Amino acid sequence: MDDRQDNELLIAIANQDMQALSEFYRRHQRRVYHFVLSKLNDPFTANDVLNDTMLEVWRSAGRFQGKARVTTWLLGIAHHKVLDHWRQQGRRPSTELDETMIDESPGADIEALTLAARDKARLAQCMARLSTEHREILHLVFFEELNYDEISRIIDIPEGTVKSRVHHAKKLIKHYLTAVGMEAE
Amino acid sequence: MNASDRNTIAEKLPLYVNGRLDAEEIRHVEMALANDPDLARDVEFLQALKDTLQQSGDEPPVEMDLARLKRDIHRETAESSPQSANTRRYWKPLAIAACLLLAIQTGFQLTTQSTDSNWVPLSGETASQQPRLQIAFTPSSTAEQIRESLGSRGLRIVDGPGALGLYTIQLPPSSDVDAIRQQLEQLPFIEEVSSP
Numbered sequence: 001m002d003d004r005q006d007n008e009l010l011i012a013i014a015n016q017d018m019q020a021l022s023e024f025y026r027r028h029q030r031r032v033y034h035f036v037l038s039k040l041n042d043p044f045t046a047n048d049v050l051n052d053t054m055l056e057v058w059r060s061a062g063r064f065q066g067k068a069r070v071t072t073w074l075l076g077i078a079h080h081k082v083l084d085h086w087r088q089q090g091r092r093p094s095t096e097l098d099e100t101m102i103d104e105s106p107g108a109d110i111e112a113l114t115l116a117a118r119d120k121a122r123l124a125q126c127m128a129r130l131s132t133e134h135r136e137i138l139h140l141v142f143f144e145e146l147n148y149d150e151i152s153r154i155i156d157i158p159e160g161t162v163k164s165r166v167h168h169a170k171k172l173i174k175h176y177l178t179a180v181g182m183e184a185e
Numbered sequence: 186m187n188a189s190d191r192n193t194i195a196e197k198l199p200l201y202v203n204g205r206l207d208a209e210e211i212r213h214v215e216m217a218l219a220n221d222p223d224l225a226r227d228v229e230f231l232q233a234l235k236d237t238l239q240q241s242g243d244e245p246p247v248e249m250d251l252a253r254l255k256r257d258i259h260r261e262t263a264e265s266s267p268q269s270a271n272t273r274r275y276w277k278p279l280a281i282a283a284c285l286l287l288a289i290q291t292g293f294q295l296t297t298q299s300t301d302s303n304w305v306p307l308s309g310e311t312a313s314q315q316p317r318l319q320i321a322f323t324p325s326s327t328a329e330q331i332r333e334s335l336g337s338r339g340l341r342i343v344d345g346p347g348a349l350g351l352y353t354i355q356l357p358p359s360s361d362v363d364a365i366r367q368q369l370e371q372l373p374f375i376e377e378v379s380s381p
Contacts, residue, residue, distance in 0.1 A: 018255065025251050033245045047245055047328035054254050055261070110226040117233040120240060127238075142235040145203040163196055170199075173234070 006070035014062035025054055031071065031144070032078050038139035039082045039132050049085055053078045068153055075144070075154045116177040126176035134169035141166055186217060194224060202231045249342055250328060256346040260324050316356040317343070318366060319379045326374035334372055338365055353381060 006027075012020030032053050037046040056077050064073055116122055127135055140151045148166070152159040186194075194217040200206050201214045218225045322331060335341065335354065345352035356365060362380075369378045 018258075021254075021258075022251060025254065026247060029245060029247055029250065034241060037243070043243060043245075044327065044329035047250060050245065051250065051254055051257065051328065055257055058254075058258055110223070110230055114226070114230045114233045117230060118237055120237055123234070123237045138234075138238065141199045141203070142231075142238045143241075145205065145235075147200055147203075147205045166199060167196070170231075174230075 007064075007066060010057075010061045010064050010070065013058060014064075021054075021058055024057065028071070028074055029054075032074060034143060035075050035136075035139060036078050036082055038143070039079075039136050040085070041128060041132075041135075045085065049078065049081050052081045052084075056081065069150065071144075072146075072150050072153050075140075076156075079155050112181065113174055113177050116181055117173075122177065122180055123173075126173055126180055129176050130169065130172055133165060134172055137162065137165045138169050138173065186220065191217070191221070191224070194221075195227070198224070198228055198231055202228060202235055246332070249332070252342055252346060252352060253322075253328065253331065256322065256350050256352070257324070259346060259350055315358050316360055316362045317381050318354045318356065318362065318369070319345075319351045319377075319381050320354050320369060320375060321346075321350050321352070321377040323374045323376050330372075330374045334369065334375070338368070340365070351377075351379075 006024070009020045009024045009027075013024060029050065033046055033050045036049045036053070037043060040046050040049065053074070057074065060077070064070070068076075127138070130138070136155065137151065140146050140154065146154070148159050148162045151162045155162075157165075194214055197206060197210060197214055201211065206214065218228060339357040339360075341355045342352050343355045356362060366378050369375050
């Protein structure tokens with residue numbers, strides 16, 4: 001991804017250039033959609049929030065100051081659009097995080113877990129069992145390949161919290177991969 | 186390696202898998218991996234997790250969603266400018282009148298001058314014979330509603346939205362245009378259906 005071109009596109013969008021918006025949209029649509037989907041777990045609502053996010057890009061492109069990467073800024077907008085969506089719905093589907101409840105199984109067979117993680121359907125099933133926050137953090141680390149500082153800016157939490165959330169999300173996904181494997185046997 | 190150092194290395198493993206560490210950090214991590222088989226196996230697990238997460242097959246339809254975004258921008262721009270609302274009301278009948286005039290003129294020319302029925306477009310492509318309609322959605326229509334209403338009838342957006350928020354929809358060949366038009370007009374999230 002070429003951030004210099006992204007910056008140029010945002011300048012053009014700020015000047016109401018619809019062609020620049022189309023290019024920006026085609027470039028980032030998949031990224032925003034999958035990020036929102038990781039939080040909402042509903043493809044239709046994810047599409048609506050994607051539309052709201054890109055509409056906000058059209059309105060706010062002139063306010064982008066280049067202090068963060070364009071993708072960090074964009075996913076930050078998407079994050080806040082999801083929060084808006086939850087507020088409008090009057091609910092938030094996630095529960096309080098209890099990050100102490102799962103201990104890493106001492107007897108967990110890491111090679112079996114690695115094999116399980118390569119099974120797309122099984123991993124999807126386990127991801128769906130995670131809380132929104134844990135699913136989101138795994139998405140940002142392993143799908144977006146972002147570092148902890150960038151994630152901290154996007155979802156507005158301290159970098160230390162990002163690190164501990166990644167740690168607990170890893171433990172939980174291992175726990176669910178083991179549990180789903182045992183259920184299948 | 187003490188527990189604290191091990192935790193620091195473990196914390197960096199996702200970044201190592203993603204290639205987001207600098208050369209010095211990579212050297213530290215790789216030294217630790219060489220001396221700790223559990224950490225090395227954890228890297229394999231994280232790599233598998235990453236590879237599978239990145240194989241998502243669920244992709245949103247780009248062009249339809251982009252058309253919807255453009256429609257919303259046109260609407261928002263029109264609503265934010267009181268002048269443009271007046272302009273829109275003023276231009277709509279004018280645009281329809283211009284289209285009618287063009288259609289009459291074309292019809293006149295074809296019936297009075299052209300006797301050659303074997304004409305083809307200069308592009309060499311066969312002109313589409315499939316019926317079309319023009320359609321406008323309400324501002325609150327969702328992606329799911331648009332996709333369901335079009336997809337279930339085999340309809341496809343081929344152009345738009347124009348300045349008036351109209352999309353051009355292509356119908357399957359041999360469709361009952363009037364029946365589809367009536368069905369669409371009854372949907373609460375469709376504002377207007379007309380022939381192009």
